[in-house]
Amino acid sequence: MNVIFHITAGVTIFSVVSKKETKEDKINLLVYVFSFVLGVISHGILDYIPHCYPLNSKVDVILGLFIILILLYVVKKHVKLLIAIILLGCISPDIIDLSPKILNSIFNINLPFFDNIFPWHFYDYSGSIYNNNCKVSSVNHLLTLVFCTIIIFFNRTNLQKVLNKI
Numbered sequence: 001m002n003v004i005f006h007i008t009a010g011v012t013i014f015s016v017v018s019k020k021e022t023k024e025d026k027i028n029l030l031v032y033v034f035s036f037v038l039g040v041i042s043h044g045i046l047d048y049i050p051h052c053y054p055l056n057s058k059v060d061v062i063l064g065l066f067i068i069l070i071l072l073y074v075v076k077k078h079v080k081l082l083i084a085i086i087l088l089g090c091i092s093p094d095i096i097d098l099s100p101k102i103l104n105s106i107f108n109i110n111l112p113f114f115d116n117i118f119p120w121h122f123y124d125y126s127g128s129i130y131n132n133n134c135k136v137s138s139v140n141h142l143l144t145l146v147f148c149t150i151i152i153f154f155n156r157t158n159l160q161k162v163l164n165k166i
């Protein structure tokens with residue numbers, strides 16, 4: 001799926017995981033590890049779902065990076081590493097498997113690339129739709145956004161506690 005959907009999943013995971021981290025204590029190492037793993041799993045789930053790519057890769061990557069920077073800026077200091085690790089988990093499969101190809105296409109260069117590691121990027125298991133029939137993809141994107149929004153909504157009070165006052 002487009003990076004922005006993986007970032008949306010990351011914010012959703014953060015809204016749940018950060019619930020216990022509203023006091024400015026040191027965060028347990030296990031919370032970081034499990035949060036990263038949740039991010040990677042969410043990537044797998046989203047990539048298995050049948051999907052097209054409503055945003056082209058250049059816009060997607062630039063917009064995604066911009067959103068990540070904003071998120072890192074708006075959260076309180078003691079949870080900056082937590083959200084960074086969650087977002088890294090959410091996008092690391094694409095960084096590992098796809099970044100040389102994306103960089104080649106953006107900058108017109110010739111970085112070497114290898115076979116994909118993550119099964120949801122294999123042709124047989126990926127939900128990528130290769131014909132242009134994207135109706136089911138739009139429904140799936142919408143469901144993903146509604147699902148994430150509802151979870152974030154239920155965690156909004158806690159989320160506010162870990163955001164900087166603007």
Ligand SMILES: [Zn+2]
Nearest residue numbers: 001047093094
């Ligand atoms: Zn992917």
